[in-house]
Amino acid sequence: xxxxxxxxxxxxxxxxxxxxxxxxxxxxxxxxxxxxxxxxxxxxxxxxxxxxxxxxxxxxxxxxxxxxxxxxxxxxxxxxxxxxxxxxxxxxxxxxxxxxxxxxxxxxxxxxxxxxxxxxxxxxxxxxxxxxxxxxxxxxxxxxxxxxxxxxxxxxxxxxxxxxxxxxxxxxxxxxxxxxxxxxxxxxxxxxxxxxxxxxxxxxxxxxxxxxxxxxxxxxxxxxxxxxxxxxxxxxxxxxxxxxxxxxxxxxxxxxxxxxxxxxxxxxxxxxxxxxxxxxxxxxxxxxxxxxxxxxxxxxxxxxxxxxxxxxxxxxxxxxxxxxxxxxxxxxxxxxxxxxxxxxxxxxxxxx
Amino acid sequence: xxxxxxxxxxxxxxxxxxxxxxxxxxxxxxxxxxxxxxxxxxxxxxxxxxxxxxxxxxxxxxxxxxxxxxxxxxxxxxxxxxxxxxxxxxxxxxxxxxxxxxxxxxxxxxxxxxxxxxxxxxxxxxxxxxxxxxxxxxxxxxxxxxxxxxxxxxxxxxxxxxxxxxxxxxxxxxxxxxxxxxxxxxxxxxxxxxxxxxxxxxxxxxxxxxxxxxxxxxxxxxxxxxxxxxxxxxxxxxxxxxxxxxxxxxxxxxxxxxxxxxxxxxxxxxxxxxxxxxxxxxxxxxxxxxxxxxxxxxxxxxxxxxxxxxxxxxxxxxxxxxxxxxxxxxx
Numbered sequence: 013x014x015x016x017x018x019x020x021x022x023x024x025x026x027x028x029x030x031x032x033x034x035x036x037x038x039x040x041x042x043x044x045x046x047x048x049x050x051x052x053x054x055x056x057x058x059x060x061x062x063x064x065x066x067x068x069x070x071x072x073x074x075x076x077x078x079x080x081x082x083x084x085x086x087x088x089x090x091x092x093x094x095x096x097x098x099x100x101x102x103x104x105x106x107x108x109x110x111x112x113x114x115x116x117x118x119x120x121x122x123x124x125x126x127x128x129x130x131x132x133x134x135x136x137x138x139x140x141x142x143x144x145x146x147x148x149x150x151x152x153x154x155x156x157x158x159x160x161x162x163x164x165x166x167x168x169x170x171x172x173x174x175x176x177x178x179x180x181x182x183x184x185x186x187x188x189x190x191x192x193x194x195x196x197x198x199x200x201x202x203x204x205x206x207x208x209x210x211x212x213x214x215x216x217x218x219x220x221x222x223x224x225x226x227x228x229x230x231x232x233x234x235x236x237x238x239x240x241x242x243x244x245x246x247x248x249x250x251x252x253x254x255x256x257x258x259x260x261x262x263x264x265x266x267x268x269x270x271x272x273x274x275x276x277x278x279x280x281x282x283x284x285x286x287x288x289x290x291x292x293x294x295x296x297x298x299x300x301x302x303x304x305x306x307x308x309x310x311x312x313x314x315x316x317x318x319x320x321x322x323x324x325x326x327x328x329x330x331x332x333x334x335x336x337x338x339x340x341x342x343x344x345x346x347x348x349x350x351x352x353x354x355x356x357x358x359x360x361x362x363x364x
Numbered sequence: 365x366x367x368x369x370x371x372x373x374x375x376x377x378x379x380x381x382x383x384x385x386x387x388x389x390x391x392x393x394x395x396x397x398x399x400x401x402x403x404x405x406x407x408x409x410x411x412x413x414x415x416x417x418x419x420x421x422x423x424x425x426x427x428x429x430x431x432x433x434x435x436x437x438x439x440x441x442x443x444x445x446x447x448x449x450x451x452x453x454x455x456x457x458x459x460x461x462x463x464x465x466x467x468x469x470x471x472x473x474x475x476x477x478x479x480x481x482x483x484x485x486x487x488x489x490x491x492x493x494x495x496x497x498x499x500x501x502x503x504x505x506x507x508x509x510x511x512x513x514x515x516x517x518x519x520x521x522x523x524x525x526x527x528x529x530x531x532x533x534x535x536x537x538x539x540x541x542x543x544x545x546x547x548x549x550x551x552x553x554x555x556x557x558x559x560x561x562x563x564x565x566x567x568x569x570x571x572x573x574x575x576x577x578x579x580x581x582x583x584x585x586x587x588x589x590x591x592x593x594x595x596x597x598x599x600x601x602x603x604x605x606x607x608x609x610x611x612x613x614x615x616x617x618x619x620x621x622x623x624x625x626x627x628x629x630x631x632x633x634x635x636x637x638x639x640x641x642x643x644x645x646x647x648x649x650x651x652x653x654x655x656x657x658x659x660x661x662x663x664x665x666x667x668x669x670x671x672x673x674x675x676x677x678x679x680x681x682x683x684x685x686x687x688x689x690x691x692x693x694x695x
Contacts, residue, residue, distance in 0.1 A: 072434075104471030113470035120437060121470060125461050131427040132462065135434020135442075142390070142416060142440060165427035172422070354468050354506065357475045357530040362556045364607050 013221055018306075018315050020063065021220045025055040025303045026321075027328050028079040031088060034332045035078065035095055039255050043340070044095045047124075048109050049076040053250040053270060056302050057182050058083050060223025061150065061243075064231060070118045070140075070149040072133045075110035076182075077122035080152060084117050089335040098342035105345050106353065120149075126187075127160030129153050130179075134166045137175030137240075148234045149177045156187025158201055164208075167240070171208040174239035178230055179205070181244040182217065188253040189261040202244040210240050217245025218270075218302045247302075270301075366549050372542040374516035375405040375481070377550065378523040379443065383413055386441060389527060390417040392428055393445030402447055403483060403542040425451045429480065430458035433532075436478040437466065441527055449484030449536065450494050456501075463532035464507030475530040481523070485576060485626055486663055486674050487539035495663035495670070497575075497627040502534055503604050503636065509533045510604040511557055512574040516546040518601060521554030529557070536603075538576040560607035562614070566596030569620035569684050572611060572637060574600040577624040577675070584680035595684060603633055611637070612645055619650040622683050626674050629657025651690065656683045 032050040039048050051058070054076075062071065062083040073080045081091050086102055094101030095109050103113050110124040120136060123129050133151030140147045157163060158181070170177050181201045185192045192199045205212035211233075215226045223245060230241045248270040252259030259267070310316045345353075369377070383389045390413075391406055397420040400407035410418040421428040425446060432442035446452045452459065463476050486495040502510055509531050513519040519537065526533040555561065563578060564585050573581040578599045585595040596614050600606065615621050621641055623634040634655040641653050656675045664670050 070438075102471070103469060103473070106471050107469045111469045113466075113473050115470075115473040120434075121466065121474070123462075125457055128430065128457065128462060131430025131458060132434040132437070134427065135431040135436070136438050137434075138431055139435045139438040139440050142435075161424075162427050162430065165422070165424035166431070168422055169424065169427060169431065173419075353472050356472055357467055358509075361529060363558045363605060364556050364609065 013224075015315055017063075018221075018310060021059050021224070022306055022310060022316070022321070023324050024059040024063070024083055025220065025306060026324055027088070027331070028055045028058065028082055029303055030325070030328045030332055031078060031082055031091070034336065035092070036251075036255060038095070038336065044109075046108055047075070048095070048255040049253065050251050050255070051076055051079040051249070053302060054182055054184060054217070054247045055079060056220035056223050056306070057180070057217045057245045057247050060220040061180055061227040061245075064224050064227035065148070065150055068118070068147050069231070070120050070133075070136050070147065071152070072120045072129045072136065072149060073112075073122045073152045074126075074129060074154060074157075075122055075124040076154070077112055077152070078109070081112045081114065081119055081122075084114070084119050086112070086114050086117055086119060088331055089338040092335040093339040093342050096339040096342070097344065098339055099345040099349070100338065100342040104353070106350065127153070127157045127162040129157070130162040130166035133177050133179075134170050134175055137170060137177040138173070140176050141173065146235050147176065148231050150180055151177050152180050152182060154187065155181060155183040155185060155192050155201055156190075156195065158204060159196060167205065167208040167210060170240040171210050174237070176234050177240045178227070178234055179210070179240060179242040180227075181242065182247055183244050184247050184249045186249070186253070186262070188257070200244070202242060205242040210242050212242035212244065214244045214246065217247035218305065220306055366547040368545055369516050369548045370542065371516045371519050371537075371544050371546070372404045374520040374548050375523060375537070376407055376409075378520045379406060379409060380412070381550075382443070382524060382527045383409065383417060388439065389441045389443060390419065390435075391443045391445065392419040392421055392432060394421055394423060394447045396420060396445050401445065403539075405481070405542070406445065425455040426458050429455035430462055432478050432480070433458055433462040433466065433476055436476045436532075437474045441477045442479070443527060444478065444480045446480060446482040448494060448539075449482040449498055450496060452480075452482055452498070459502070459508070459532075459534070460505050464505050467531075468507060476532045477530045478532045479523070479526040479535060480533070481535045481537060483537045483539045483542070485538040485540065486658075486670065489665055489667055489670060490539075491665050492662035497536065499536060499603050499627065500632045500635075503633060507532065508604060509558070509602070510536060511602050512536045512600065514541070514575055514578045514599050514601070516544070516548045517552075520548055520550065521552070522557050522601070525554060525557040536575065540576055558602035558605050558607055560601055560610035561599045562596060562610070563599045564595070564597040566594040566618065568594045568618055569622065569688060570596045570598060570611070570614040570618045571622045571624055571680060571684070572598045572600055573624040574603060574633075575626070577626055580675060580677045581624050581680055583677035584684065587677060587681050588684055591685065593684060593688060606637070606640070608640060608644060611641055615641060615645045616648045619648055620687055621649065621653045622680060622687065623653065623655045623657075624675055624680055625655065625657045627658050628660045629655050630660045632657055651687050654683050654687055656680050
C-alpha cells in the first residue's frame with residue numbers, strides 16, 4: 013500500500029482517537045450532556061472502510077458515529093458544535109451526538125434506535141437502483157443490531173431486489189453489557205447473511221489495511237451490479253458503552269489484551285489464559301492497540317519517524333482546541349428558529 | 365367534469381395521475397402490484413408503470429416503511445401502502461422515529477416527502493386485531509400530518525396533495541368507505557388539505573366527525589330535523605393539524621358541540637378536540653362538549669356486540685337531544 017494512503021490512515025486514526033478523548037473530557041467537565049458513545053478501539057473500521065468509498069457513496073451510521081462523520085471529512089468543529097447543541101453544529105444543534113447529518117457529504121445520519129440503519133440504507137439503495145447510478149450505500153451496525161427484525165427484513169429485501177448496499181458490521185462483541193455469546197446463538201455475524209444469499213466475509217477489524225482492501229473489493233463488486241454484500245469486522249471498544257458506563261462487566265484481561273496498554277504484557281497474557289477473551293476477539297493481535305499497531309508497522313517499513321507522528325498529534329491537538337473554542341463560542345438556535353425548522357417543509361403550502 | 369366513482373377508484377386515479385406527472389413517485393406495499401391492492405386501490409398500476417415503480421413487498425412493515433423514508437431522503441416521493449392500519453403497529457418505529465423526526469433532527473437538511481396510506485376502522489366482523497383506527501397514537505407525534513378523507517372527492521384530492529407535499533403524511537382511509545360512491549371532479553381545485561368542511565349547515569348544535577363517522581353524523585342530522593333540531597355537521601378532513609377556526613365559528617353559532625369518533629373514547633381524538641374547543645370557546649358553549657365514541661373494550665367479533673361497541677347515528681341523536689333538553693330544562 014502506498015505511503016500517502018498509510019500516512020492518511022494514521023492521521024485519520026489519530027484524529028479519531030483524539031477527538032473522542034476530547035469529547036469525553038468535555039463531557040466530564042460538564043460542557044457536553046446527554047448520551048455520548050465513543051469509538052476508541054474501533055478506529056480501523058471507520059477509517060479503512062470510509063476511505064475506500066467514493067464521495068458519491070452514502071453513509072448510514074449508528075449512535076456511535078462521530079468518527080464516521082470525521083472520516084467522511086465533516087469538519088471537526090461542526091461535529092463538536094453539534095455535541096454542544098449549538099446552531100453551528102452539523103445538524104444545527106437539533107440532532108446531537110447520536111444524530112449527525114450532512115447532506116453535502118451524503119452522511120445520511122446517525123440513528124439511535126438499534127437496527128434503524130438497515131431500512132434507511134435499503135431505501136437509499138432503492139433510490140440508487142431507481143436512478144441507475146453507480147453508487148453504493150455503506151450501512152453500519154453493531155453486533156447487537158443483528159437480532160432486530162429490521163436486519164432480517166432489510167437484508168431480505170436488499171437481496172431480493174439486488175440493492176447496492178454494503179452492510180458493515182462493527183462487531184465489538186458487546187451489546188452494551190451483554191457479550192455476544194450471551195445475545196446471539198450464532199456469534200459469527202457474517203454467517204447470517206447466507207440466509208439471504210448475500211455474500212459475506214469476516215475480517216480483522218483491528219487492521220486498517222485489511223479493512224480498506226476488503227471494503228474496496230466489496231464496493232467494486234456491488235458497483236458492478238452484484239447486489240448487496242456484508243462485511244463483518246472483528247473489533248473492540250476500549251471504553252464502556254457510553255460515558256455513563258464504566259464497563260465493569262468485561263474481564264480486565266480482555267480489555268487490556270485489546271488495548272495493549274498494560275505495561276506488564278506478560279502478566280496480561282497470563283491473566284488472559286485463565287480468563288480468555290472470546291475466540292473471535294483473539295483473532296487480532298492481543299498485545300496491540302489498534303493505532304499503535306499501525307504506527308509500529310509504519311516505523312518498521314520506514315513510512316514515518318517518531319517525529320512525524322508527534323507532528324501529526326500536535327496538528328490534531330490544535331484542530332481540536334479550535335473545534336472546542338468554536339463550539340463554545342457558537343450561538344444556540346432560538347426557539348423561533350426551531351419552530352420554523354419544524355414547519356419549513358410546508359412553508360409554501362396553504363394548510364387551511 | 366364530475367364522475368360518479370367508488371372511493372377506491374378515486375384513490376386509484378389519484379395514484380395513477382401522480383405517477384404519470386412525476387417520475388419520482390413510486391408505490392410500495394403488500395400486494396399492491398400483481399394483485400392490485402386488497403381494496404383494488406392500486407389496480408393496473410404495475411402493468412402501466414412496471415415493477416420498480418409499483419413494488420410488491422415481503423411482509424416486513426417496519427422495514428418497507430423505513431425503506432420509504434430512506435428513499436424519500438434522497439428525493440423520491442414514495443407512496444407506502446400498509447395493508448391495514450393494524451399492521452402499522454409494526455411500522456411505528458419507522459413512522460414515529462424516522463419519518464417524523466429526521467427532517468427536524470437533521471437540522472432541516474432532509475425533508476421526508478413520504479405518504480403512507482392505510483385503511484382502518486371497524487368493518488364487518490374482522491375481530492379485535494383488525495378493528496381499530498389508532499389515529500390518537502399518530503396525532504401525538506409532532507412531525508406527522510394526518511388526513512382522513514371521507515368522500516371520494518377528498519380521497520382523490522387529499523391524496524394528490526399528500527403526495528405533492530414535502531412532509532411525511534398519513535392518509536387514514538376506512539375499510540367501509542372503499543365501496544361508497546360519490547361525485548368526483550378530477551380537475552377541481554381541491555380545498556387546502558387540512559381545512560374542515562361544513563357538510564350540513566345547522567343552527568342548534570354542532571357535530572364534528574371524521575371519516576366514516578361523518579356518514580353517521582349526517583344521518584343523525586336528518587333524524588334530528590324531524591324533531592325540529594338543526595344540527596351542523598363538520599367533516600374535519602384532517603386530524604393533524606386541526607382546523608380550529610372552523611370548529612370555533614360553528615360553536616359560536618350553535619353553542620353546543622358533539623364529537624363523534626369510532627375508536628375508543630378514552631384518550632382518543634375526541635379528547636383533544638373537546639379539550640381544545642373548551643379552552644377556546646368556553647364562553648360560547650351552553651353545555652359541556654360531549655363525546656360519542658367507541659366503548660373502552662377490544663372490539664368483539666360477535667356481530668351484535670361489535671355493532672353495539674361503536675357509535676351510530678342513533679347514539680348521536682340521543683346525545684344531541686339530551687344536551688339540548690338539559691339546556692332547555694335549566695334555562
